[in-house]
Amino acid sequence: xxxxxxxxxxxxxxxxxxxxxxxxxxxxxxxxxxxxxSFNSFVKNNRLTTQIxxxxxxxxxxxSEAITRGFSATICKSNTGTSCTGNWTxxxxxxxxxxxxxxxxxxxxxxxVHAALQGGNTLTFGNNRITYSSQGIAxxxxxxxxxxxxxGATEAKGVITSNTGRARQAIDSDADGTVEDGSATNITxx
Numbered sequence: 001x002x003x004x005x006x007x008x009x010x011x012x013x014x015x016x017x018x019x020x021x022x023x024x025x026x027x028x029x030x031x032x033x034x035x036x037x038s039f040n041s042f043v044k045n046n047r048l049t050t051q052i053x054x055x056x057x058x059x060x061x062x063x064s065e066a067i068t069r070g071f072s073a074t075i076c077k078s079n080t081g082t083s084c085t086g087n088w089t090x091x092x093x094x095x096x097x098x099x100x101x102x103x104x105x106x107x108x109x110x111x112x113v114h115a116a117l118q119g120g121n122t123l124t125f126g127n128n129r130i131t132y133s134s135q136g137i138a139x140x141x142x143x144x145x146x147x148x149x150x151x152g153a154t155e156a157k158g159v160i161t162s163n164t165g166r167a168r169q170a171i172d173s174d175a176d177g178t179v180e181d182g183s184a185t186n187i188t189x190x
Contacts, residue, residue: 044149047119052147052157052169055092055123059112059130059159059167062094065111066132072100073111076129081113088123088145090116102129121149122189136165144170148189156187 016024058075063139066073074097079086081093083104094112097106104110117123133139138161145159158170170187 009054012068044119044151047121048147048149048155048157051117051121051123052159054114055145055147056159056167057170058092058112059161060093061112062130063132063136063138063165063167065094065096066134067136069094069096070134072130072131072133074100074102077100077125078113079116081115082110084129088125089121097131100131100133102131110163117147119149121147123147130161131166138165139163144187146187146189148187153187153189157186158190 062075073094074084075092075094076084077086077088077090078084078093079090081091084093084102092114093104093110095110096108097103098108099105123145125145127141130138130141140163142162142171143160145161147157147159149155159167159171161167
């Protein structure tokens with residue numbers, strides 16, 4: 001904006017020139033072009049982190065409930081929210097599994113329901129369920145959950161479950177799709 005002096009000594013305001021407006025628009029366009037891809041990556045990273053944290057919380061809850069209640073508890077894939085069906089991407093449930101059969105029977109309470117994953121992300125696991133005993137162990141259910149988005153294995157997240165019942169996040173420090181913890185776990189995405 002330019003300030004001009006009138007002949008009587010007062011200042012008169014004048015608007016932006018066309019060149020000033022064009023330069024401002026070009027700078028704004030450049031900043032948006034640089035910023036939007038970074039923002040999309042930020043949103044995708046945040047979504048993956050939130051989803052993997054939800055999964056770890058559910059697995060830890062399952063183990064904790066088994067120990068607290070004194071009988072088995074199970075986490076399984078569920079697209080209905082009431083039974084172990086579908087695939088992990090469509091959601092999961094945590095329930096008290098008094099007889100340890102991995103099926104929601106009459107009298108067994110569903111403790112938590114997680115809805116389907118958002119953003120087109122996929123979650124895979126080699127087992128249909130994890131059942132924890134009252135001692136907090138999950139013998140026979142050791143594997144790796146693999147959470148992927150449209151960027152593939154280089155940005156994927158994983159959760160490793162062990163026979164001892166421990167769940168821990170898989171770390172891929174060099175973004176090559178392989179976990180560097182000696183387990184030689186490959187995170188492959190569909």
